[in-house]
Amino acid sequence: MQFHHHGYVSGDPRVQNAAAEGLHRPDELPEQMDLLIVGSGPAGMLLAAQLSQFPEVNTRIIERREGRLPLGQADGIQPRSVETFQAFGFAERIVAEAYNIGYMNFWTPDPQQPENIIRTARTEDYAFKISEFPHLIVNQARVLDYFAEAAADGPARIAPDYGVEFLGLTVHSEGEYPVEVRFRYTTGERLGQERTVRTKYVAGCDGARSGVREAIGRKHLGAVSLHAWGVMDVLVNTDFPDWRTKCAINSEAGNILHIPREGGYLCRMYIDLGEVADDDNHRVRQTPIEEIIRKANDILHPYTLDVKEVAWHSVYEVGHRVTDKFDNVPEGSTQSPRVFLTGDACHTHSAKAGQGMNVSMQDGFNLGWKLGQVLTGRSPENLLASYSAERQPVAQQLIDFDREWSSLMARKPEEISDPQELANYYLATAEFPSGFMTQYGPSSIIGSATHQSLAEGFPLGKRFKSAEVVRVCDGNAVHLGHHAKADGRWRIYAFADAPTAGQSSKLAELAEWLGSAESPIHRFTPAEADIDAIFDLKVIYQQAYEEVEIPLVPDIFLPKTGPLGLTDWEKIYAAAPSAWTTSNIFAERGISHDGAIVVVRPDQYVAAVLPLNARGELTDFFAQSFLERRNLSDSAPHRP
Amino acid sequence: MQFHHHGYVSGDPRVQNAAAEGLHRPDELPEQMDLLIVGSGPAGMLLAAQLSQFPEVNTRIIERREGRLPLGQADGIQPRSVETFQAFGFAERIVAEAYNIGYMNFWTPDPQQPENIIRTARTEDYAFKISEFPHLIVNQARVLDYFAEAAADGPARIAPDYGVEFLGLTVHSEGEYPVEVRFRYTTGERLGQERTVRTKYVAGCDGARSGVREAIGRKHLGAVSLHAWGVMDVLVNTDFPDWRTKCAINSEAGNILHIPREGGYLCRMYIDLGEVADDDNHRVRQTPIEEIIRKANDILHPYTLDVKEVAWHSVYEVGHRVTDKFDNVPEGSTQSPRVFLTGDACHTHSAKAGQGMNVSMQDGFNLGWKLGQVLTGRSPENLLASYSAERQPVAQQLIDFDREWSSLMARKPEEISDPQELANYYLATAEFPSGFMTQYGPSSIIGSATHQSLAEGFPLGKRFKSAEVVRVCDGNAVHLGHHAKADGRWRIYAFADAPTAGQSSKLAELAEWLGSAESPIHRFTPAEADIDAIFDLKVIYQQAYEEVEIPLVPDIFLPKTGPLGLTDWEKIYAAAPSAWTTSNIFAERGISHDGAIVVVRPDQYVAAVLPLNARGELTDFFAQSFLERRNLSDSAPHRP
């Protein structure tokens, strides 16, 4: 964690200095704003936290509810989401309070006595095999609390306007604030009052029954048939021995997905209520909790639940659906979008694979920095078209997987020939439900794979998979990727060729060029901003940390920034193992010993892999999505 | 982290339910109280956080300052302190924001050009070699913030009364509240007003110039000669390559202890100003900051500092001193103490070995649970005599070490024959400055070493060194010691003999006896309290977690507690390595395969090591410090 950069900070370093819009944020929704986020679920709150790092942007977030979500809804957190939490500064805190999934056990009818269930398989969870972060279970409410804290403590000081319901919007073709939004107060003195405001952009993060989706005339496509789950968060006493282990339970009486919850006592049970008949008309939602508990007891036979407290329950009806496009621009048009859909507003999933909250957050992460770049004038408006182009196919792919997976999980015991089969499938497809299968195709913000062989372990379009390196200034083993906070900056990692600092090398030549006026860093960073305000450049030498002498490292890796012009010591890394790590990032990520440039986007996806001497290509790549250097004295990007 | 035990908790689980005194804590200092803590430094704040776990006790803490400490003072955090923070619930948060010491480098004059310093040795820090926790540098103010949070969020909801200055006290020989305390308001409406209150006990945590010490007539003993250090927390630009590494710098111009601080930019320099002359009369304190900076530059030659901001500076004069006794009872008397001294009030150290804040916290940790046990009626008053008996020798030992260490560090370059010598000494004595050398001798709360061979790795009287085990209920690898929160409870670890659960074994016999009316658990736990309210009993089987079937584990390890009578699933562990850990606690801590009982005190010190069948000895041990089972309906110990 870096702080004290603008001078000494006495209190919690997680609270950044307020800046720009954050210095005088009115309580009242203003008449005009840059961005209006509708809905404070996982997608909306991540977006708010992300935009809080762009304090020049006037962002507001409205929510129909009167206040914070107290309980219920989703709870499964994929490793990819925990990586994201790390970037927002709260991974270690949420890990400390969450349930960590170590195993998933499978229960099926005892062949001898089929009315009884028996444990037939234990499978290790996959998280640590593909990430340095675990697979967690924690209340959606707590996830939202942490994002709310990040939004409030960021320089823009963003907090939701609760008790405000979106009613409708009109996208005008002219004007600086072309989107007209109607809303109504749902609480307080102005209960029932309606108002109209103007904004440049709207993010529709308003969930499965999205009013924003309706307002822009987009439709959910796909099977309308719904699957119903009785869901309960319960405190019980039980003789079921796997109460604290995640289980898939297939019995003659039905199926349960059993999820232990944070805190050591509470668990969630998803009791399969089957496909909802077309003429059901939501009657399934009337299923009483007693019926759900009774059914759970039947499925668990010979074990029983003695329910002491029902913290929350619901009948959760969900279909696999996806919207054809995630913005307001008609297919084929080259207009830039003004309204976006994220999360459940444009795709819904079964609860089983635990996708909903996780995918929704990644939507927000994809959209946030793009809005930030456009609204601060760093990038042209058409960058925003890439949001739907990138996220819609991901959602579609997830829906397809989800359908396959869910039907597998819902099969009757007699259909499963081999009890190991499900377990095997579960492991084989681990990357998918962990959130790591997403791969964006080539575009203005994902380069071509021509030089992929220089860094095989950083596939273009996939998330940058961190590894340990040694920070040269103090010899600490740190995760290279963990330095990349969700601050809206791009990362350029210069993996050095064989010589160390002070020797002539391709790296040294690159550094010299990067420091020159020709370099994309200079060309695309506003003149008055810090040199690392947009591009956070780091070097990783192949040597051990003792073999890199800081005075011999090129200046561009020791930038002097901020009001005090202080040297940043945390841009220089060493790859060879040390007393504190056995990792060597060159070996672990297949990086060429001739070196490589790896460019990573603000949402942590690998954008370019290039040779150290590919100067023209590097410049060309950034020129596709950045505007030339300008003198932006009144909207200099902020760096904490 | 365990919560939801009393029913569902929606918000931050670190905030426990208020109870007893915490339900109606008046803002105003009351006329009478159980315990008055004087001073909100590390010792006092730890004590407040600890007593917050005893909500039946009416604890108040007064502080002369108007509010929280904003900056300055100590910053070195030993691994033992981080272990302590873990028990108070904030280790992961403070680790995330602190500077982690990976190396200590040594600089001495260049033999070729003695006016220049050169790096002569790098030594790895010792922390991870003797603890699972690092050696940190973080502002004392932040340590106090976290303890303040723990005190405020504990069931007793304790917060300091700021702006209240202790003036004096009288210990009367009679009455339920025998200590009369005089104080004055130093701020607000009542500025200057004096008041008198009555309390059962006073903890003097009021620092080096302790008024409490004076009031009970104790004197600092030992060398009066003081050593002066110019200390500065500065933001600089510099060409000194080890700016971000801890260094001991011995140059011809003097000595510096260089300490990088949290946040990546700030560092602290201790510039040696030498022994203070007897007739100095604190003139050294007038040393201007310019002089300190000039001296630092001289010592660093040929490197230079360009100071951008001085966050804090001070001339810190400190002598090696210790008070002969840490309570108000005259040597030889069998009276029970009423007034205690902790931290700097009874011992001071040089800044170099970084002891001050750390030892002070361990004083508080030692005293806190004893006050809690006595004030809730669990233990007789004479337990409190053990505080001075245990802590005074520790302080004396530290002072001796400190003197030796400091003089070594202050030697002139020409006196050091071998540059490796200091580095070697540093490593060889690692256990001491990490805070792990403390070993309490046999007493009513430390048993005899007769059976030490059953658990060689848990030396009696030393802190319980945690190791990883597998939690049977969910297969997660967890640190056994991390379950032991600073909640005032004792831990009894039953390390099983060879058979697993369900087979006849010495462990099974022990469990049966522990569940009977004869057992010390029953005899010393109040009748109306939960069975684990005082003694937190756990079992560790030798098998892999898959080989321990929970339904076969004795009931005493699956207690049903709290208002809902909920099963606690986190008392059963397995030692054999698993998918998630290579550790085997039996091997790592030299535990006999015949099993062993290991008893650990609330402050994490090993109190007894016994064979599984040593029933009489176990009962006798607890009978020395606990009162027999009582029916305490109005002061049932609280468990969150």
Ligand SMILES: Cc1cc2nc3c(=O)[nH]c(=O)nc-3n(C[C@H](O)[C@H](O)[C@H](O)COP(=O)(O)OP(=O)(O)OC[C@H]3O[C@@H](n4cnc5c(N)ncnc54)[C@H](O)[C@@H]3O)c2cc1C
């Ligand atoms: C009752 C319920 C139970 C669920 N249970 C599960 C579960 O058991 N397991 C699981 O994996 N997932 C579950 N989900 C789904 C999961 O919560 C979502 O996938 C996830 O929250 C999607 O995030 P989001 O930000 O897209 O939308 P949401 O979290 O739905 O957030 C949308 C927000 O927009 C607000 N909003 C809606 N309309 C308006 C408006 N007109 N004006 C202003 N604000 C508006 C809503 O109040 C809400 O806060 C459940 C969802 C619901 C609603």
Ligand SMILES: Cc1cc2nc3c(=O)[nH]c(=O)nc-3n(C[C@H](O)[C@H](O)[C@H](O)COP(=O)(O)OP(=O)(O)OC[C@H]3O[C@@H](n4cnc5c(N)ncnc54)[C@H](O)[C@@H]3O)c2cc1C
């Ligand atoms: C100015 C200063 C600089 C220091 N610098 C360093 C350093 O550089 N490195 C290092 O390792 N250690 C340093 N120390 C020492 C280190 O801070 C202490 O060892 C540590 O704080 C001891 O903790 P404590 O709780 O015993 O006492 P303290 O932290 O001293 O706390 C005592 C508290 O009691 C309060 N108090 C005192 N008298 C009264 C009264 N009559 N009524 C009410 N409240 C009262 C004080 O305001 C203070 O908050 C410094 C201490 C001071 C005071």
